[in-house]
Amino acid sequence: MATETDAGHRMTEPGSMRIGLFIPCYVDLLFPEVGIATLELLERLGLEVGYPLGQTCCGQPMSNSGDEVNAAAAEHLFVQNFKDFDCIVGPAGSCVKQIRHHFDTIEQTEAVQHVRQHTYELVEFLHDIVKVQDFPWAEFPHSVGLHNSCSSIRGLGLAKPSEIMGTPFNKTADLLAQVKGLVMVPLDRPDDCCGFGGTFCVTDPAVSAQMGIEKVRDHLRHGAEYIASPDMSCLMHQQGIARRAGLDIKFIHVAQILNGGPFR
Amino acid sequence: MSRQQPTDVVARAEAFIRQDHIHEPMHDGFLWATMQRRDAEAAAVPEWEELRELASQIKEHALTHLDEYLTQFEANATQRGAQVHWARDAAEHNEIVYAILQDHGVTELIKSKSMLQEECVMTPFLERRGITVTESDLGERIQQLDGQPPSHIVFPAIHKTRQDVAQLFARTIGTAPNNDDPHVLTEAMRNNARPRFLAAGAGMTGGNFAIAETGTFVVCTNEGNADIGASVPPLHIASIGIEKIIPRVEDLGVFLRLLARSGEGAPLTQYSSHFTGPRKGGELHIVLVDNGRSRRLGMADFWTSLKCIRCGACMNTCPVYRRGGGLAYGATYSGPIGVILDPTFDEYKYSELPFHSTLCGSCSAVCPVKIDISDQIFKWRRVMANKGYLPLAKRLSFAIAGHVFAHPEEYHALQKAAAPAIDHAPHFLLYNQTLNPWGREREIPQLAKQTFREWYLAHRRSHGNQNTES
Numbered sequence: 001m002a003t004e005t006d007a008g009h010r011m012t013e014p015g016s017m018r019i020g021l022f023i024p025c026y027v028d029l030l031f032p033e034v035g036i037a038t039l040e041l042l043e044r045l046g047l048e049v050g051y052p053l054g055q056t057c058c059g060q061p062m063s064n065s066g067d068e069v070n071a072a073a074a075e076h077l078f079v080q081n082f083k084d085f086d087c088i089v090g091p092a093g094s095c096v097k098q099i100r101h102h103f104d105t106i107e108q109t110e111a112v113q114h115v116r117q118h119t120y121e122l123v124e125f126l127h128d129i130v131k132v133q134d135f136p137w138a139e140f141p142h143s144v145g146l147h148n149s150c151s152s153i154r155g156l157g158l159a160k161p162s163e164i165m166g167t168p169f170n171k172t173a174d175l176l177a178q179v180k181g182l183v184m185v186p187l188d189r190p191d192d193c194c195g196f197g198g199t200f201c202v203t204d205p206a207v208s209a210q211m212g213i214e215k216v217r218d219h220l221r222h223g224a225e226y227i228a229s230p231d232m233s234c235l236m237h238q239q240g241i242a243r244r245a246g247l248d249i250k251f252i253h254v255a256q257i258l259n260g261g262p263f264r
Numbered sequence: 265m266s267r268q269q270p271t272d273v274v275a276r277a278e279a280f281i282r283q284d285h286i287h288e289p290m291h292d293g294f295l296w297a298t299m300q301r302r303d304a305e306a307a308a309v310p311e312w313e314e315l316r317e318l319a320s321q322i323k324e325h326a327l328t329h330l331d332e333y334l335t336q337f338e339a340n341a342t343q344r345g346a347q348v349h350w351a352r353d354a355a356e357h358n359e360i361v362y363a364i365l366q367d368h369g370v371t372e373l374i375k376s377k378s379m380l381q382e383e384c385v386m387t388p389f390l391e392r393r394g395i396t397v398t399e400s401d402l403g404e405r406i407q408q409l410d411g412q413p414p415s416h417i418v419f420p421a422i423h424k425t426r427q428d429v430a431q432l433f434a435r436t437i438g439t440a441p442n443n444d445d446p447h448v449l450t451e452a453m454r455n456n457a458r459p460r461f462l463a464a465g466a467g468m469t470g471g472n473f474a475i476a477e478t479g480t481f482v483v484c485t486n487e488g489n490a491d492i493g494a495s496v497p498p499l500h501i502a503s504i505g506i507e508k509i510i511p512r513v514e515d516l517g518v519f520l521r522l523l524a525r526s527g528e529g530a531p532l533t534q535y536s537s538h539f540t541g542p543r544k545g546g547e548l549h550i551v552l553v554d555n556g557r558s559r560r561l562g563m564a565d566f567w568t569s570l571k572c573i574r575c576g577a578c579m580n581t582c583p584v585y586r587r588g589g590g591l592a593y594g595a596t597y598s599g600p601i602g603v604i605l606d607p608t609f610d611e612y613k614y615s616e617l618p619f620h621s622t623l624c625g626s627c628s629a630v631c632p633v634k635i636d637i638s639d640q641i642f643k644w645r646r647v648m649a650n651k652g653y654l655p656l657a658k659r660l661s662f663a664i665a666g667h668v669f670a671h672p673e674e675y676h677a678l679q680k681a682a683a684p685a686i687d688h689a690p691h692f693l694l695y696n697q698t699l700n701p702w703g704r705e706r707e708i709p710q711l712a713k714q715t716f717r718e719w720y721l722a723h724r725r726s727h728g729n730q731n732t733e734s
Contacts, residue, residue, distance in 0.1 A: 025669075028716040029679060030709045035716030039724070051720055054672040062662045064623065065654060066645025070666030077670050102642075154625030154638075162303060163581060163629035165312040189296070193583040197622025199658070202701040204620060206278035209705035210288065210587045211622075240706025 019049045020085030022119065024095045024233075025057040031232050033264040034253040038091040038122055041259040044137065045130055052081040060098040064198045068105040075106050083111040087118040089125045091255045093152030093231045094198070096121040101155065121156055122255055123230045127171040134178045138260040141181030144252075145224030147215070147238070148172050149231035150193050158230065162191050172230055172254060179257055185222040189215075196237035212241035220249055230254045268613050270653070271595065273620045277588025280423070291423055292586040299580045301529025302630070309521070319522055320634035322515050323571035326476075327561060333476040333509045334552065340479030344541030346548040354384035357553045361386065361468070361501055362393060364549050368499050370395065370465030376483070376490035377401040378470030379417055379574055380503045380553055383596045383609075398460045400489035402453060409436045415590030415598060418527045418576035423589045467493030469539075471504035471550075472573065473519060477512045480540040481550065484523060484533040491537050500542065501549045506557050507570040519573060522632035527575035560608050565643045569604050571633040578627035578637055584620055593617060600627035604640040607647070615653035618644035679715060 019042060023035040042049045059074035078099065082088045090096055099119045103112060126132045148170070152158040159170035176182055195201065195211025202208075216238050219227050227249060229235050235251040242249055256263060281288045306312045326333055338348045351357035357380075365373065373395055375381065387397045387408075399405040403420035407413065410432055414420030421429070426444040434441035439452045469490045471481035481504060483490045494500045510516065524530045542548035561567050579585045579599030590598035595606040595614055603621060606614040618641050627637040648654060654662075668675050702708065714722075 023716050025675075030712060032712045032714060032716035032719050036719060039720075051724070053717065053721075056672050056675045057665075057669040059666075059669065062666055064642075064645070065619070065658060065662065066642075066647070066649035067654060067658075067662045067666075068646060068649070070662040073666055073670030077672070105646075150622065150624035150626070154629060161626070161629045163626055165306050165309075191626075192296075193622045193624035193626070195583065195622060197624070200619070200622050203655075203658075204274050204277070204584070205701045205705045206274075206281050207584055207587045207620075208622075210281055211583050212706075214292075236709050237706065240702070240709065243707035244705065 017047065017086040018084075019047050020082045020088040021049050021051040022055065022058075022082065022088050022090030022092075022095070023051070024090060024092045026236065027092065027232055030236065031253065033262045034091055034232055034255055036262055037253065037255040037259040038089070041122075041126075041255055042089065044259070045126075045132065047130075050085065055081045058095045058098050060095055060102075061199055063098060063102050072106050075103050079103075079106075079109075079112050079115045082115050082119070085118075087120060087125070087129070088115065089120050089122055091122040091230065091253060092233065093121045093149045093156055093158065094233060097151040097155035121152060121158070121230060123152070123158055123172045123175060124156060126175060126258070132175070132178075135175075135258050135260075138178075138258055139180040140257045140260075142225045143183045143185050143223055144176065144226045144228045144257075145185050145187055145219035145222060146170075146173055146176065146190070147194065147219075147227050147229040147231075147234055148191065149196075149229060149234045150191070152230055153191050159191070175258060176228070176254065182257065185219070185224045187218050187222055189218055194234050194238055196234045198233075201237050208237070209241060212238055213245060216242045216245075216247055216249060220247060224249065226250045226252050228252050228254055228257060270613055270616045271593065273588070273592050273594065273616050276592035276594060277584075277620065280589040280592055281587060286425060287423065288587060288589070290425055291589060294422060295580045295586045298529050299577075299630075302526060302577060302580065303529075305525040305529050305531060309525070315518060315522055316632055316634050319518050319573075319632055320571060322510060322518060323633050324568070326509050326511055327507065327567070327570050329511075330506065330509060330558075330561070333511055334506055336476040337474055337479055337509060338552070340477065341481075341541070341550055342479070344479050346479065346541050346550050349549060349551045351551050351553045351555070353555045354386075354553075357384045357503060357551055357555065358386050358389040360551050361503070362390060362395075364499070364501055365390070365395060365466060368465060368547075370499065372396045372398070372460070372464045373466050373468060374398050374400050374461050374464035374493045374497065375468035376470065376485060376493050377404045377414075377420065378468070378503055379414075379596065380470055380505050380555075381468070382413060383555060384503070384553070386503075398457070398464070400457060400461070400493050401485070401487060402450065402489075405453060405457070406432065409433075412591065413596065416576060416579055417574050417597065417599075417601075418579075423591060461492050461496050464493070464497045466499040466501060467495075467497045468501045468503065469494055471502050471508055471539075472523070473510050473516055474504050474508045474552075475511075475513055475516060476509055478540060480513070480538050481508075482516060482520075483537045483539065484520075484535065485537075486528075486534040488535050491535060494537070494539065495543065498545065499547050499549075500539070501551065502539070503551045503553060505553050505555070507572075519632075523573055523575050526577040526630065526632040527580070556608055563608070566604060566608065566640055568635050569601070569608075569637075569640060571635050572601055572605075573633060574601075575632055577630045577632065581626045581630045582621075583624060583626070584622060588620070593620070600637045600641065601635075604635075604637055604644060607644055611647070611651065612653065615648045615651070618642075618648060676717070 059071035062071035194215040195208040406421040430444035
């Protein structure tokens with residue numbers, strides 16, 4: 001039996017799939033608990049997960065700056081690492097967007113096309129492919145503000161962007177709604193960019209910091225104890241901003257909440 | 265092609281933010297509120313997304329049949345008594361306008377807002393030749409008195425507070441410096457402008473839409489200033505970019521429904537004035553301007569930027585524009601649309617603009633004619649990188665990173681070496697502004713004691729991972 005995803009790709013039954021775990025470089029180095037949560041969560045769901053040890057980076061820092069020449073080798077290595085998996089899952093919207101949309105300047109071999117079409121961000125994978133209905137093991141008795149990253153919203157379609165008219169949807173919120181004790185707080189500007197933007201945060205530091213502090217304050221104003229996101233890169237930036245400003249708020253990846261830890 | 269230094273958009277945006285604690289929050293707050301109104305207006309039109317799609321298709325059709333529709337427009341406008349001129353570039357446009365003014369002995373000109381005339385740098389050209397040019401749009405007049413270009417295509421002086429305007433008017437038209445009541449300021453400007461309308465020998469406008477079927481052009485304003493300028497003096501000159509063509513009268517409704525809702529969060533502009541031929545006893549000249557547009561039409565990745573109807577919605581929604589302001593771009597067009605238009609005029613000078621964006625994608629989602637603005641910004645980065653315009657630091661670090669990321673063994677060795685180095689680096693080094701722009705604004709994340717990969721090798725290796733060790 002095959003399921004049709006939102007992206008229109010044909011998938012085999014989740015149970016019979018071999019999944020390649022994609023842990024972005026900065027998650028590996030700075031937030032291993034997010035990688036652990038992602039792996040444990042996929043294993044809990046009975047999925048067969050492999051982690052290619054030769055993975056490094058998807059090439060996004062270079063590619064996002066227009067430097068396709070220096071991105072190409074990382075992109076080829078990524079394809080080499082993951083081409084034999086039925087699908088590839090990573091807990092990072094912007095990296096998945098990079099693979100799906102921006103692996104377009106290297107030669108489009110069968111392997112490249114397979115990898116581009118079968119790489120999923122964790123939330124969309126759980127929501128659209130595995131169609132997880134509940135997370136009975138998870139409990140998170142806290143007020144949470146949700147930060148769906150721009151790449152996740154406008155690049156991957158995890159939620160309806162506020163600019164587009166139509167019926168609202170929010171896949172991340174759907175999943176978090178299944179977690180016991182979790183209270184989602186509303187925000188004034190739920191999908192206004194936080195100013196991370198990859199290399200933007202260091203090349204345009206004043207604008208980036210202004211966007212970041214306002215984003216964090218929006219969550220604080222509405223009583224969030226945690227800012228949760230499917231994209232740790234945005235949180236890394238917001239966390240640095242909040243710590244510098246002495247703001248009392250915690251940051252957590254959606255995978256940690258859905259898996260019930262680890263919380264570091 | 266000019267070889268001036270690239271516009272330092274980053275420094276200019278930072279200066280806008282740092283000047284005080286008033287301007288940036290005001291600017292961001294006003295534009296955000298405009299977006300909220302836009303969202304509400306759009307939501308009230310059930311077929312909003314269909315309208316956007318229709319508008320996009322009409323524009324694509326018109327742009328891919330531009331030669332036919334332009335000829336049709338010229339024939340119909342001429343038949344109705346207008347005189348149509350063709351300008352290949354800004355210089356030709358300015359010469360044509362000047363020649364018309366000279367023919368009529370005009371020394372005083374009143375004009376409404378026109379981004380095209382800004383693009384042609386027309387006002388300084390005419391002033392050097394002894395013609396007094398007065399902007400009649402309030403925001404544009406404020407900018408003219410302050411010697412600044414417009415910072416927004418719909419709200420030219422939106423980066424200024426009321427107090428800024430009060431100070432400026434006190435200096436230039438003699439109001440009380442501490443009276444920042446908007447009614448008083450507006451009234452003072454009205455009284456200052458009225459005699460100029462009456463004295464002007466010619467009025468100039470732009471044109472939002474040019475309808476091929478009838479030779480009509482439409483000017484949308486909120487102050488009615490274009491109408492006075494076009495009606496009081498005996499001579500009306502309109503500058504219109506060739507991409508403003510739409511085929512039929514019935515197409516106009518699609519765009520009017522989108523324009524003000526998108527840009528201002530209002531159902532319509534106060535005035536949507538149609539000009540078909542000269543009024544009785546008057547003379548009407550239409551200057552159709554290319555100025556790089558046909559070249560842009562041939563650019564596979566960027567030609568759809570010609571669909572733009574100059575509504576300003578992409579600026580209002582852009583989080584970077586809202587924080588850094590429009591003057592930061594140092595170009596005729598600012599905000600997301602400016603980022604993709606300006607480099608078509610000068611790639612080197614505007615080579616930094618495509619990086620003044622987080623690629624959040626909001627501009628593409630809000631655009632009423634569905635220009636893929638964010639994707640075009642991304643593609644302009646590729647152009648700039650291929651031309652060698654990336655800053656040296658970025659080029660070097662990417663060359664190194666590109667190599668390391670391609671070689672897992674080097675990457676993992678470097679990880680091991682770097683971790684203790686960062687742990688033990690002194691604070692002044694980590695937070696040095698030049699060496700580490702991350703630390704200038706933020707605390708640095710703590711490195712984990714164990715990477716995920718190390719954890720995996722310790723906890724899951726026994727599961728028999730089939731992939732080769734590296």
